[in-house]
Amino acid sequence: MTYLFAAIVPCIFLFSFLFAMHRKVKVYDSFTDGIKGAIPLVLSVFPYVAAVTMLSKLLDVSGVGNKLEQWLCPFFQFLGIPKELASLVLIKPLSGSGSIAVLTDVLETYGIDSYVSRCACVLYGASETVFYIGAVYFAGLKRKKLPLAIAISLFAYLAAVLFCCLLCRFL
Secondary structure, three states, X not given: OHHHHHHHHHHHHXXXXXXXXHOOOOHHHHHHHHHHHHHHHHHXXXXXXXXXXXXXXXXXXXXXXXXXXXXXXXXXXXXXXXXXXXXXHHHOOOOHHHHHHHHHHXXXXXOOOOHHHHHHHXXXXXXXXXXXXXXXXXXXXXXXXXXXXXXXXXXXXXHHHHHHHHHHHHO
């Protein structure tokens, strides 16, 4: 089965290439034109992505993230979010790789069948890195309503966290 999945992506590329040849499309020229359009996009997105990455690292290194986690733990517990997930709840909107590290730590510490681990997995799968996605999507826009979009996204994220903990309590 693994070999089948490993062959799907190359088959898609081969099919696309053959289809383009059949349609008499200049594949290499189209590819290079696409790259020419991507370079300005990457340059416009880079400062936003760098800012989110630095903020995530600064929170971790400075200890502010730990203090924030300690401060918010009682609030999370009141809402029904296990205190063991406080670091995951705080890091997921900022960093995908950081949240994978926290998820791995939760799974190793509490075991894969525990309530906390189930909540952590559902939380990880049901949410997105809000600030990173906001930075990427809003980088190219001239008229930005980024604060409103981030506020709505964070509210939806909190609702997803609450709902996943509620669901995992009954599963």
